[in-house]
Every structure is written in structure tokens, then in C-alpha cells.
Amino acid sequence: QVQLVESGGGVVHPGRSLRLSCAASGFTFSTYVMVWVRQAPGKGLEWVALITPDGSIKSYGDSVKGRFTVSRDNSKDTLYLHMDSLRPEDTAVYFCARVDEPWTSISAALYWGPGTLVTVSS
Amino acid sequence: DIQMTQSPSTLSASVGDRVTITCRVSQSVSLWLAWYQQRPGKAPKLLIHKASTLQSGVPSRFSGSGSGTEFTLTISSLQPEDFATYYCQQYSGFSLYTFGPGTRLEIK
Numbered sequence: 001q002v003q004l005v006e007s008g009g010g011v012v013h014p015g016r017s018l019r020l021s022c023a024a025s026g027f028t029f030s031t032y033v034m035v036w037v038r039q040a041p042g043k044g045l046e047w048v049a050l051i052t053p054d055g056s057i058k059s060y061g062d063s064v065k066g067r068f069t070v071s072r073d074n075s076k077d078t079l080y081l082h083m084d085s086l087r088p089e090d091t092a093v094y095f096c097a098r099v100d101e102p103w104t105s106i107s108a109a110l111y112w113g114p115g116t117l118v119t120v121s122s
Numbered sequence: 123d124i125q126m127t128q129s130p131s132t133l134s135a136s137v138g139d140r141v142t143i144t145c146r147v148s149q150s151v152s153l154w155l156a157w158y159q160q161r162p163g164k165a166p167k168l169l170i171h172k173a174s175t176l177q178s179g180v181p182s183r184f185s186g187s188g189s190g191t192e193f194t195l196t197i198s199s200l201q202p203e204d205f206a207t208y209y210c211q212q213y214s215g216f217s218l219y220t221f222g223p224g225t226r227l228e229i230k
Contacts, residue, residue, distance in 0.1 A: 037166075045158075045166065047219040061219075062123065095131055095165055099213075101169065106205055108156035110177070112165035 002026040002057030002111045009116030012086055016089050022079040022113055030054075030074040031102040035109055036081050038092035048094070050105060057105075064090075086120045093117050094100060124148050128210060128222040134230040143195045143225045145210035150190045154214040156221075157186055157195045159211065160168055160224075161206045205229050 008020040022034070036048040049070035050059045058070050071084040079096050093115040099107035125148040135141050145155065153173040158166035168177045170186035173193055183198040197204055210222040 001154065025163060037221075044224040045160075045211075045221040047221060049212075050219060097165075100168070100171060106154055106215065108168055108171040109158075109166075110168050112167075114165055 002098065004098065004111055004113035006094060006096050006113045006116035009094065009118045011121060012118045014087060014120055017082070018083045018084055018086060018118060020081040020083070020094055020096075020116060020118070021062055022081075024077045024079065024098070025077060027098070027106045028102070033099045033103075033105045033107065034070075034072060035097050035099065036070060036079075037095045037112075038090075039095070039111070039115075040049040040089070040092040043092075046092075051079070053103060054103065083118070086118075088120050089096075091118060091120050124151070124212060124220050126210060126212065126222040128208075128225050130225060131223065132226045132228065134228050136230045137200050137202060139200045141197050141200060141227065143208055143210075143227075144200075145188075145193045145195070147191045147193075147212055147224050151212040151214040153189055154212055155185075155186075155188065155193045156211045156213060158209045158211065159204075159206050160209065166209065192212075196228050 004026045005023045012018050027052040035050045051070045067085045071080045095115045096113045097109035098111040101107040127146045129144050155173045157170040160166040169180050174186045185196050207226045
């Protein structure tokens, strides 16, 4: 069965960097668009980043553009989110998700990990 | 940027009620609209995609309709497990993934 498990969250000072990982299993990772979505405490869902199956196309939400980088290692079935210049407003649970259909970005997010909490605080 | 609104932001209802949540999008997204349910402390769950296609395993009391810029999610007869927060999301392109602000469905 499809499984996604995020890791790498924790407490970090403002201005510092952090890398999140999402380990995937139960499907052919290299054929699916993957996304990162975050949720600040008590707030709604916010799309963060998307990456195509081969990693050639990446896109970002406006609030993280220029600071966050999404990548993937298809040989390790792992998705990453490298976060630089972290701000207190980046504090959130970060979810990775797989879209429903292979090879297309025009597909809803069907499978989700449980999320990992990132807290940016001095 | 595409803007999304949901109404109402909070909905109070009772078990057995029929409820409808509306999602409006600032520009046409054709049918590329999904609905998610999220319970506290859990990841979102996909209920409906392509505006009206029920995801496998989701009870038939959930239904979606609409196209272009206005969409609705209807729950025909509320069950206790349906009290949660609901989000719409448009997914019409690489840089065009946006969630609505959410509708909290609470027990009256």
C-alpha cells in the first residue's frame, strides 16, 4: 500500500535552514508528481511546492519562492524540501503528498503523509 | 494569482441534515477542483476530484458539482464522523495549486 513518511522537522532559529524528507513506498515513485503542503497552527492548508516525476519542473507558492527548494531522488524514492532563511511564519506542519494519476500535475493529492512539525523560534 | 473563497466559514448542523458548502474561484479552473476533509491532527483526505468524481471508498452521501468558477460540496445526510473541516482546492496547472480557506462543520 502507498505510504509517505515525512521526517526532519524540529525547532530552528529564524534565518537558519532545515531540510525535510519524505520517504515513499508502495508505488512507482518516479512516475508521480509530488507536492508539499503546510498548515500553520490553527490555520488552513497552504500549497508550498510541486515537482514533476523527473524533477525537471518545480513550482512554488509565493510565500516560499526564492527560499525553499523542492527536489527528489528517484533512486531512493525520497522527496525533499530544503528550507532557507526560515521565518517564524514558516512554523507549520509540513505534509508531503502524491497526486492521484501518474505523469500529470493536473491531478488532486490523493495520498498524504502524517506530517512533520517545523517550529521557527528564537 | 487565483483567489479562492469558501462559504460559509463555519456551519452548524445536526446529524441527518443536508448541508452544502460553496467554493468560488477568481478565474475559471474548468473542472479541476477537489474537495478534502480534514479531522483535527490528521492529514487531509481526498473526497472528490474533477469537481464531481467521488474518490473510491468515500461514502455516496458526499457529492460535488460545478464548473468554471463556482463549485459546491453537498453532504446529503450528516453522520457523526462528518464533523470536520472541509477545503476546496484548484489544481489547474504547475503553478496553480490553491486551497480555499476552509469550512468548519460543527455539531449544532
